[in-house]
Amino acid sequence: MWTVPKPKYRNALSEEGDITVNIGGVRVVLFGDDLKRYPESRLAELSNCSAHNPELISTLCDDFDPGRNEFYFDRDPDSFKCIIDVYYFDEIHIKSGICPICFIKEMEFWKIDQSVLDECCKSYLSEKEEELKEIANKVKAILEDLDVDQCITRTQRCQRYLWRLMEKPDSSLAARIIAIASFLSILVSAVVMCVSTIPELQVKNAEGKLVEHPTMEAIETVCMLWFTTEFVLRLASSPNKVRFALSIMNIIDFMAIMPFYVVLSLTLLGTTSMMELVNVQQAVQALRIMRIARIFKLARHSSGLQTLTYALKRSLKELGLLLMYMGVGIFVFSALAYTMEQSHPETLFRSIPQSFWWAIITMTTVGYGDIYPKTTLGKCNAAVSFLCGVIAIALPIHPIINNFVVFYNKQKVLETAAKHEVELMELKSGGQARKKGQE
Template identity: 30%
Template structure:
């Protein structure tokens, strides 16, 4: 018996189904269905899929093999099963049911594929290894971006809740908080952001230039009372230390004044932020707030301590004051509030901690190996392994200060392999960190642009709503105007038909004009013209009255026909 027949006979299931074929490599059973077997039609997102009923039962772990699940989507009128799902993903799932191998399309996002797999009851662990990397990278990137949004909103977008039920003081706090924290909130917030950034730049500038001799003047104490008598920081050949100096120098008074102004501004900003914060405890212990607090403390401690220190006690505390001044470097972290790329860089380092640890392990292993080799080669400069570790670190990171270098043939060989190992280490690990940074930075910029578009759309909707309300009010005003005008015309007709005296008609018409002008200011000019016409009519009657006698005037008013023609023509 041949080896092939042994494999076929050893498979017990091969004898259970007539016509079944066994794949020798994969040990899978392939059964050809009868063309006359019953089929069913699956309409997935408008695309029709027809398959055998027996095919759906090959792998019982899916929802396609569940009759109760399929009955929920059966359409009696069309004799098919309709699913409003993605047909591209379903094609891969149906292929899995047929062949037992789950391959995914590369042009579909990982979270979308996961939703489809969950709907059809397919475990993601069945995905083949060739497609798993793409699927897992999609999901990992999606989860990383969600975490990025949550951390960004927690740090920069802390906001008030239940804005509709706030009193006037809480609304003021909310507005002030948005101005201090969100520089895109309004024009005033942008102006404040520019001012805050200017103070940060000035603070960093004074911290840097106050160490340069060109920005120093002779003296022992500055305008804040801080003592500098007899001591300055002098670089030594081995280390920097505080030594006595006969010519003490202090920073220029202008720099001290700028430093004081920045200190006052940052203190007021810190107090206002803490007062207006929606969640004070959470804000107080946030990373950026702790950086601001730690950056402020050294200045106050130095002012308080140095103002109460005698000259003979300066030497004992000067070393600690120097350390406090070193903490002022944290002022540069205030730029994170204004430059989003700095925060993304720090977040990338935090998110890439595993890759950084892996790079550190590679670097440590390479340092130990090549430091030991260069030591045992017998180079004169490498008299100890710790010194050789420094050389290996500088060589593997491609810095190469040139303070230590091999001089023998074997040393050249060790140095060559050390440099190559460093290049491989950087090539393996750094691109991963760079990809994380590019992913986070592009997503952050897209999120900021999306938020601006949402605010712009919301503002446009509010303007459209206001315009619609204005038009509605205008239409109501026009309707009321027409109604008042109709009533006014009826009043005129009633006065024309009746036989009152001329003065009574004139008073009624004038009162109607005044009433209509008070109701509708828009038609006041028309009503004024009508009153003017009636006033001219009054003057005309006055002239006729002086020219005619009283009997002729009474006779004119008594004639109803001529009166109606006269009043109708002038009204």
């Protein structure tokens, strides 16, 4: 909102220091008193500049008409309409339809500091700057992939080629085949882990206990060898080993591989002195359960799963509100259910903590059925609890879906923009090469 009424422009100069500017064909008369509020700006310097100093004037504007005493600028008039607001209202608001990055360049040309931007425009500008940084990083990654042959040493060329082969499925046919093989290995390993627990497919060992079928173990071993080889090659070819080791997806890969070798070590050691330890078998079973971590390796090969993960990160506030609503509802309705059901001789609600389970399955509309109310008031309380649960779960769904759609579309736009930027760079380099050839 404007704090003071905006003054009208005069039709002619009436005071010393007033100037006439022509911005892209739009002629405007500006007051010298207003321009002096920002003495370091370009317009303030023009108002203090004498018409008999053409050298200084030429450095401040594109052209000057001494007869009309008019300064010409080949700039965007729409952006200038926003710029001049700072002289009257001490703040600038970027109007819709104007690129914020281009507007910042306009502010730099008119020598106006970015601190005068409105708060909403600053946040919008920061988002655009982050997008430009992401585009620059994507362009840098694409250029690095294209510049494999420009590495200094043969070792560097091999390392870069191996990195592309293991991490960039779109870089070549071989890289795509490796990505597909890795994806299938994950699926096969997950299926084998599940199928091996079926009693009909298990065999008995020397002690008469059911263990995994040797065929399943063989398939599991082959898959783990593939995962190990893949992880070692990716680690060896990584340009930044520390960043590689601290990556979430690489940590998951390591956690999926590590239990296999720990179990193998415990099994080999258990054949001698450690066989007497009962905890060895329990440790082996616990480490076998950790094999389920390999299913998260699918996220490394699926952009959709990665987008879903990032969208959930951006929706932590909505998820936190959901958990808070559910937590309050669970506590209230479980306490009410315990109180109302105490009058029934065959009550299933023995304590409030035990009632938490009933409140959880009721508010989430699961209805397991092991605990249920038997009194009329308890049934009414149950009806209200699952209605409140449906509402509490449904409310944050739309913001979470919206965050996912926005982030997914943004990633698609950034990838397209990065590819276009690379194409423009290639066209410019080709044009420069043709000019040198003609010379």
